[in-house]
Amino acid sequence: MGFETLSGIIRWQDIVDILLNSYILFRLYVLFRGTHVIRVVAALVLLWVFQRVAAHMGLIVTSWAMQGIVAVAALIIIIVFRNEIRNVLQTRNWGAILWGFSQKFSSTPLDIITESVHELSRRRIGALIVLPGKENLNEIVTGGVEWQGMISREMLLSIFWQDNPVHDGAAIVQGRRITRVGAILPLSQRTDLPQRFGTRHRAAAGLAQESDAMVIVVSEETGKVVVARGDDIIDIQDNHMLALEMKRHLGIEGKKAQGIKRETLELSAVALLCVFTITAIWFSFSKGIQTLTTIQVPVEFVNRNANLNIFDTSASTVELYLSGSGALIKTLQPAQVKVAIDLRNAIVGENTFNLNGHNVVLPPGVRLNRIEPAALMVTLDQITSRKIPVQVNWTGRLPEGLVLKNAVIAPSQIKVTGASQLLKRTTTIYTEPVHLDKLTRNGRLTARLVLESASLQAGEDRVEIHYTMGERTPVP
Amino acid sequence: MRRLKNHLTAVIGLALIGLFFCPMGMAADAGKPGLRLENAAMCEAIADFQPINPGLVFSVNVGTIICFTQFSGIESEISVLHKWHRRDQLVTTKILMLKTPRWATYSSIHLRESDRGPWRVDIVDADNRVFEVLRFSVTD
Numbered sequence: 001m002g003f004e005t006l007s008g009i010i011r012w013q014d015i016v017d018i019l020l021n022s023y024i025l026f027r028l029y030v031l032f033r034g035t036h037v038i039r040v041v042a043a044l045v046l047l048w049v050f051q052r053v054a055a056h057m058g059l060i061v062t063s064w065a066m067q068g069i070v071a072v073a074a075l076i077i078i079i080v081f082r083n084e085i086r087n088v089l090q091t092r093n094w095g096a097i098l099w100g101f102s103q104k105f106s107s108t109p110l111d112i113i114t115e116s117v118h119e120l121s122r123r124r125i126g127a128l129i130v131l132p133g134k135e136n137l138n139e140i141v142t143g144g145v146e147w148q149g150m151i152s153r154e155m156l157l158s159i160f161w162q163d164n165p166v167h168d169g170a171a172i173v174q175g176r177r178i179t180r181v182g183a184i185l186p187l188s189q190r191t192d193l194p195q196r197f198g199t200r201h202r203a204a205a206g207l208a209q210e211s212d213a214m215v216i217v218v219s220e221e222t223g224k225v226v227v228a229r230g231d232d233i234i235d236i237q238d239n240h241m242l243a244l245e246m247k248r249h250l251g252i253e254g255k256k257a258q259g260i261k262r263e264t265l266e267l268s269a270v271a272l273l274c275v276f277t278i279t280a281i282w283f284s285f286s287k288g289i290q291t292l293t294t295i296q297v298p299v300e301f302v303n304r305n306a307n308l309n310i311f312d313t314s315a316s317t318v319e320l321y322l323s324g325s326g327a328l329i330k331t332l333q334p335a336q337v338k339v340a341i342d343l344r345n346a347i348v349g350e351n352t353f354n355l356n357g358h359n360v361v362l363p364p365g366v367r368l369n370r371i372e373p374a375a376l377m378v379t380l381d382q383i384t385s386r387k388i389p390v391q392v393n394w395t396g397r398l399p400e401g402l403v404l405k406n407a408v409i410a411p412s413q414i415k416v417t418g419a420s421q422l423l424k425r426t427t428t429i430y431t432e433p434v435h436l437d438k439l440t441r442n443g444r445l446t447a448r449l450v451l452e453s454a455s456l457q458a459g460e461d462r463v464e465i466h467y468t469m470g471e472r473t474p475v476p
Numbered sequence: 477m478r479r480l481k482n483h484l485t486a487v488i489g490l491a492l493i494g495l496f497f498c499p500m501g502m503a504a505d506a507g508k509p510g511l512r513l514e515n516a517a518m519c520e521a522i523a524d525f526q527p528i529n530p531g532l533v534f535s536v537n538v539g540t541i542i543c544f545t546q547f548s549g550i551e552s553e554i555s556v557l558h559k560w561h562r563r564d565q566l567v568t569t570k571i572l573m574l575k576t577p578r579w580a581t582y583s584s585i586h587l588r589e590s591d592r593g594p595w596r597v598d599i600v601d602a603d604n605r606v607f608e609v610l611r612f613s614v615t616d
Contacts, residue, residue: 393594394533394613403531427564428611430594436533436615473529475521475538 017364018275018282025274030267031097037081044073083136108175109151110246114239116156117216117225126220127160128170128185128200131249133212137172140210144169144183151178160218170203170215186210193233196222204228214249216242284327291329292369293322297337299376303344307382310343311419314377318355321370328365336363341376349421351378381419388416388429390463392447395433404436405470409463414449418456426452431463441469510549513607515580516599517544525580532612536587543597543610545572546580556607558583559598562591587614 032038051066078085113129120127130137145166149155151173159181160167166182173179188205197205204215208228215228216236225236227245236242296317301310318339322329338361341353353359355371362368390409398404414429431447439445448462519527519542520534527544534541543558558570560583570583583597591614599607 389609389611391594391596391611392532392613395592395615397535397616398533403529404533405531407532425564428594428596430563470531475528476523 014282018278021282022271022275022278025278026271027098029270029274037077037085040077040080044070044077047073083139086136108173108246108250110243110250112151112153113156113173113216113246114243116153117218117236117242118239119153119157120160120218121223121225123157124220124223125157125160125162125218126167126200127156127216127218128204129156129216130170130172130183130185130207131214131216131246132172132174133214133249135211135213137207137211137213140207141170141172141180141183141185144172144180147178147181149178151176170207185215201226201228201233205233208232214246284325290323291326293329293332295320295322295332295334295337297334297339300338300340301343301378302340303342304380305343305346308343308346308348308380309383309419310378311381311421312377312379314375315373318376319372320360320368321372322362322366323369324366328363332363332366337361339371341378343378343380346378346380348380348382351380352376353378379421381421383417384420384423385415385417386423387413388423388426389413390449391428391430392465393430393433393450394436396436398436399439401472402441402469403472404439404467406468408466410466411460411463414463415459416451416456417459418453422453422456426456429458431465434465439467439469443467510551511547511554511601512549513545513599514548514578515544515546516608516610518542518597518610518612519544522582534587534612534614535616536589536592536614537616538587540584540586541612541614542582542584543570543599544580544582545599545607546578547574548578550574550576550579552576555602556581557598557600557602557604559600560585561596561598563593563595592616 029038032041047066048070051063051070054063054066108131113131117127117129130141155178156171158164159171159178169182170185171178171181172183185203186206187199187202188209190202190205190209193202193205198219198221200220201217204217204226205228207213207215208230212230217226217228218224219226225242227234227236227242229245229249234245236245296319298317299313299315304310320337320339322332322337324332339355339359340361341355341359343351352375354375355373357368360368360371390412392407392409394404416423416426416429418426429449429451432450434445434447444464444466446462446464449458449460451458517527517530518532518534519530520538520540521528522542522544525546527542530544543560545556545558547556553576554574555571556574558572560567560569568585572581572583574581585591594611594613596612597610599610601607
């Protein structure tokens with residue numbers, strides 16, 4: 001396929017479109033990798049695929065139920081992962097969000113923690129040390145004392161010394177600092193935990209279950225060390241194993257160079273996958289089977305001079321003949337399509353506007369083939385006032401032998417306000433039908449005025465009529 | 477002498493009739509200096525150069541209605557127009573010649589069942605300047 005052929009299918013805007021969305025998808029992965037969000041999003045994508053398959057196979061209820069879940073997926077993600085989302089947005093600067101890569105080379109002094117845990121275990125001092133992951137623990141962990149003290153072996157030992165008031169709580173370690181001591185962790189409700197596990201173990205398991213943190217527990221009774229991470233409870237046999245678990249948790253297992261290489265490979269693969277996914281989505285949306293449709297769209301008139309009113313239009317809606325991929329045409333909403341006529345240069349009287357693509361706003365990927373009518377006539381007018389004579393609309397039959405000789409109408413003229421073209425055509429304001437049958441010889445009556453158009457406004461709504469009758473002369 | 481008296485009575489009578497019709501006729505000047513519309517009325521018939529049963533309402537059963545006009549101050553032979561409108565729509569235009577120095581003339585239309593409604597006749601000169609507008613209704 002030559003470049004010319006390709007350029008006939010894909011515009012430069014399409015390439016920008018694909019690359020931009022691929023990058024957004026890639027950034028989302030980078031920001032949320034390692035958290036539960038990615039897993040849930042993957043599950044939702046899978047659900048969406050199932051829904052499409054179910055719809056294709058004609059499984060009505062399955063398709064309907066999955067469609068419902070997918071429809072509220074965005075809401076579910078925001079509610080369930082509000083902590084993760086807030087964490088990403090709050091704890092990072094714009095540079096980190098838009099193009100930064102989180103470093104996996106932790107500054108946490110693992111050797112100090114390993115030595116301290118070993119010493120705590122040897123002395124059978126109970127301890128609970130939390131190494132947070134990416135998730136914010138503020139809403140899960142309660143109580144305790146804010147500290148921000150530099151970590152050291154002596155410090156850790158003194159925190160969990162049994163005469164220390166905060167020794168029963170957990171110490172939270174972030175980087176090189178102990179940020180909080182005496183923290184209260186949520187207790188696990190699991191029933192499959194060993195009987196020997198006390199409150200300290202249950203607290204460790206509880207936090208590990210509810211977050212991506214890793215918790216190190218030193219048993220006061222036995223001096224045994226266990227690590228809780230996710231749903232796993234791992235017995236630690238020696239310092240090496242503990243260091244390995246911490247490295248695994250912090251993502252720095254293996255040699256540094258190998259870690260960089262592995263991470264680069266992983267990100268490259270994900271970037272390619274993002275481009276592939278977005279390209280596939282783009283093609284399915286914009287270059288599927290071409291479908292034709294016709295929709296009727298109301299015409300909007302914009303930039304009208306405030307002194308001019310639209311008096312008449314040859315049509316208020318136009319028919320658009322559109323084409324595009326089946327998916328796009330199927331999901332096309334009337335609100336996405338607009339037809340606008342710019343009245344900036346319109347003048348009083350009749351204006352003819354030829355309609356073309358410039359008048360039509362369409363969603364990307366949908367093409368305009370034809371507009372009917374191809375031209376629209378718009379009559380603009382100014383609001384003016386004029387005095388117009390009033391005429392009585394007599395109806396019925398005069399009493400026998402009488403002639404209506406004269407009728408004086410007060411007022412004889414009415415000030416009428418409206419579009420100047422309409423006023424120009426209106427030469428008489430008629431009253432409502434006035435019945436002759438009950439008229440006496442001379443008299444007075446009132447009658448309402450009837451305006452020909454609702455856009456006209458009269459200064460008076462009724463007139464008084466003084467009439468005079470006379471005897472009828474036989475016609476020779 | 478007696479004949480002169482009869483003539484005088486007739487002239488005074490005509491003048492009185494002219495005065496009687498004056499509010500309805502509202503004699504007006506159009507474009508020509510001296511040309512005056514002395515009398516204008518809608519009527520059912522004309523006898524002795526005078527409108528019979530002038531009025532504002534005519535039954536469709538009368539068959540014919542007439543627009544009677546009488547001009548004075550005519551300096552040369554000119555034409556005037558009677559433009560008949562039904563509900564502001566022009567139905568017909570009648571061109572009528574006026575002769576010096578004073579002239580009465582009329583136009584008429586035959587009424588049909590569908591002619592019920594408000595009417596008017598614009599009495600204008602050749603340049604479309606209005607002498608008067610007569611408004612009336614055709615009813616049952």
